[in-house]
Amino acid sequence: MEVKLLKATEDPEEVICTGARNDYMSDFVGDQSFEEIMESVEGDDIEEKKATLIGHLLSHGHFGPFEHPKAVFAVKGISRSCMAQITRHRHVSFDVQSMRYVSFDDIDPDEVGDGEMIVMPPSINDPDWIGRNQKGGAVDEETVEKRREVFKDSVTESVESYQELLDLGVPPEDARFVLPIGTKVNMVMSMNPRMLMHIADMRAAADAQWEIREMTETVLDFAEEWCPLTFKYYNENMRNRKNRLAP
Ligand SMILES: Cc1cc2nc3c(=O)[nH]c(=O)nc-3n(C[C@H](O)[C@H](O)[C@H](O)COP(=O)(O)OP(=O)(O)OC[C@H]3O[C@@H](n4cnc5c(N)ncnc54)[C@H](O)[C@@H]3O)c2cc1C
Structure with a gap:
């Protein structure tokens, strides 16, 4: 998987504060400099004032201003399973690579089991991997070898069948029905900091699946650079809290 930040609103925390x-000024913010807008906020300089206001907003659950800035990410090579999970979030915008218009007819079926076209879950290769709700513990190398074999045989057969259907004139939009849920997909997604915090709450948590957790952690790393005061407050005071709804 690869996650790249494509574009993001400049000075997002200035936008949030403005x-x-x-909401609390009689004057029109459109006619004032940022320094004037922030004049009555506590702090020795503009960074301190921004930190005061952002902390105040987050601690009081005033999340609306965090919807104004936006960040756009390109995500490469996640499974269709991970894609199904992230696209449940209704306030994120998506573009998903089409399997109607992109056909995988040039892939060597012998290589798909090595992660070329299908995401290989770590539990296939890692003898110590313990999944959620899984009973039992580590397995021996022989079991891992068998897992690899079953996985590879299964995905290779799927991709061979897919390509055979294409050769028989079945359109890609129908031939794809035989492909596994681990088939890789590329996606562009955009979201605001409020949604980013909500996704972090749900998808960077210990009970989320490893793949969406990995993607969310990478997006969070970008967010910490993009909106440093917001995500510093979030990490120190909001992350891992109980009984959250949104964000
Ligand atoms: C560990 C884990 C396991 C999961 N397992 C399953 C599963 O087995 N099956 C399954 O179907 N889903 C599952 N989900 C998905 C989950 O139920 C949510 O649908 C998904 O995470 C989207 O989050 P959200 O409901 O907060 O909505 P979002 O779309 O992210 O919206 C953000 C917030 O906006 C508000 N909101 C948005 N739309 C509405 C609305 N129509 N009405 C009222 N409020 C709204 C809510 O406060 C919501 O929390 C799982 C999620 C996780 C993290």
Whole structure:
């Protein structure tokens, strides 16, 4: 998997603060400099004032201003399973690579079991991997070898059948029905910091699946650089709290 930040709103925390200050000012924020907008907020300089206001907003559950900035990410090579999970989040915008228009007719079926076209879950190769709700513990090398064999045979057969159906004139949109849920897909997604915090709550948590957790952790790393005050507060005060709804 690869995650890249494509574009993001410049000065996102200035945008958040301006939106929030608008709610409590008689003057029009559109006519004022950012320094004037922040004048009455506690702090010795503008960074301190931003930190004060952002902490205040998050601690009071005033999340609306965190919807104004937006970040756009390109994600390469996640499974269709992971894609199904992330696209459940209704306030994220997506573009998903089409299997109607992109056919995988040039892939060597012998290589798909090595992660070329299908995501290989770590539990196939890692004898110590313990899944959620899984009974039992580590397995021996012989079992791992068998797992690899079953996985590889199964995905190779799927891809061979897919390519055979294409050769028989079946359109890619129908031939894809035989492909596994681990088939890789590329995606572009955009979201605001409020949604990013919500996704982090749900998808970076210990009970989320490893793949979406990995993707969310990478997105969070970008977010910490993009909105440093917001995600510092989030990490220190909000992450891992109980009984959250949104974000
Ligand atoms: C560990 C884990 C296991 C899961 N297992 C399953 C499963 O087995 N089956 C399954 O179907 N799903 C499963 N899900 C998905 C989960 O139920 C949610 O559908 C998904 O995470 C989207 O999150 P969300 O409901 O917060 O909605 P989002 O779309 O992310 O919306 C964010 C917030 O906006 C508000 N909101 C959005 N739309 C509405 C609305 N229509 N009405 C009221 N409020 C709204 C809610 O407060 C919501 O929390 C799982 C999720 C996790 C993290």
